[in-house]
Amino acid sequence: MTSLTLPLPETKPRAKSQWRVIWEQFQKQPPAIVALFVLLALYIAAIFAPMLAPYERNETAPVTEGVRYQAPTQVRFVDPETGALERPFVYATTRRVDPNTFELQFLEDRSVKYYVQFFAQRGEPYQLFGFIPMRLRLFSVSAPARIFIMGSDGSGRDIFSRIIYGAQVSLMIGFVAVGISFLIGAILGGLAGFYGGLLDALLMRFTEVIQAIPPFFLLIALSALIPSFLEPEQYFYGVIIMLGLTSWMDLAKSIRGQVLSIREQEFIVSARALGIGDGRIILRHILPNTASYLVILGSITIPGAILAESGLSFIGRGIREPSVSWGSLLSDITTNGIAGVNLHPWALMPGWYILVTIVAWNILGDGLRAAFDPKKRR
């Protein structure tokens, strides 16, 4: 007779923490992972903007003529005459309007090759992260050639550089504005849900009153409150605050609902029985329990704030020159006459960046929602 002994596990498997389970669930969703990396790349690009952008955001080409709406510069690897493989180089170009067909023509001056230089010291000094003085550019060419890898805009400025600088504003705004609306939403929704009664009724009616104004019109009305004497750089903060002030209503309602349901649970009753104060119950017992819910709400609200900023800046009531955002870059199309936009389709480039960012945020949000939802565990 054989005795069957099972080896007992040496240690009991440790229970996984909630966040660990969520992280593991999240990793099982390839689209969400891809979206996360896309967003990381965009945010890192925004942080390193002055280094990645070959030009300053408002640097116009010194050549007075010939650089408005220049097509993307062709970076060549092969010498067109000899056919030999070379280091990347560009030719200097000038623009000409064909007198007969009115079509734009870009003439390359093939006599001199301008090699693309990597990590060269060039252009105006800048401060990386706001405090490290540098002049290093990831890639650049020497004048008079220009490297416009996404073409130039209606004033002869490099669209790629402006997009990279615009990313700082467009991407940051999502976070900060949503931070503000979370603050307002958590305070109002939390108070309403926790105390209930008259306070709840008053706060929720107030929320509904503001929601009765169409959001876009509320936003443009509020944008008129930003004092016009502000410097453009300070104006940015005004826009962020206005975006925060117009997007907290849904958050407040959701948080109120969450707090209402948590408030009735036993551990809160027992905390009360222990004589713990309201403030401590809210901060230590209720808020942590809404955390997973808040992460999901955040991932839904951020793309909305980015879209709202782009729209506001597009009609000229948001970010102002010399600051740039993706929305204000697109307004370049309408101010220079939309009837010719098909002649320089590269001016649409900032919009594609908005698209990629919003899609990535939405996919990430869906992934987070699935990871947080116990019913969808795999």
Next chain:
Amino acid sequence: MFLFIAKRLINAPIMFLFSTLFAFMIIQAGPGNPAELQAFGNDRYGRQEVQRFIAEFGLDKPVVVQYLEWLGRAVTGNLGRSLESKRTVNETIGIPVTNSLILAASSLVLVFIIATFVGVYSAVYENSWFDRIISMISYIFLGLPSFFLAIIFITLILELGWRGWRILPIGGMTSDNFDSLSSFNQLIDIFWHMIAPMLCVALSQVAIYARLLRSQMIEFLADDFVRTAKAKGLPTRVIFFKHALRNALVPFVAGVGGLLPTLLGGAGLVETVFNWPGITNVMLSALQVKDFFLFTGLVSVSILILIVGNLIADILLAVVDPRIRYQ
């Protein structure tokens, strides 16, 4: 249900009162003052004229008094006079509001038609290639700002125009020869100008509502009563349309009813790109010159539309779904 509707009907005017008050205060709180803006760059506009201007419109009174005076006139249907043009607000905004409503209402119909079709089809053929492609496309439309979609449309229309395919106009609401057309052709002309902006307004909402309808349909198709229906041997078509779709449409109907105001606001940016003579352009220029009464008039009309839209949505929901019990 009647109690619920009665409550809503009482609630609506109170909402209107407070939200217009709020809008009124925001607009007045901004920097700059209309009298000075009138005087700016106008030599004949001296101290005296500024005083007269202020007195004429009662701008020296406290905001709440101004609001009450405005409200007193507004309930009789008189929205005051524009500070800029001195014409009545009613006649200034009549045509723009109508134009915006035409655009928003047609987009609403479009959203309803496309979203129902796409939502049902992708739920019935869940995880098919059609469903996957639609889901990818909806992510893209959700990520496209409406004004950017409008720019893309214009680029495409222009590009096709260059190749000799003049299919759609790139802006405005009427052709140059509009006045000489017969009234039937005038309608056709407006519709022709409306196709592109209508699509731009509708497409992102289609993405939202098709997704909503799809998930609802999938939920109900897995429900017990659908299994019972199958077991009874009912034809598939009846199960889809009479059992599942009727239930799935409930939140959809409620949502679509409240969508009109969203579309009205969302149309704003599309209107500016397509040069559609709607609310937004008037609103932006009113804001520029601090034309309080014109701006308030537009905002309060849009608040009215929003409140009425929500009211209709609530009533529809109560009518469509008798299970919903309101206290």
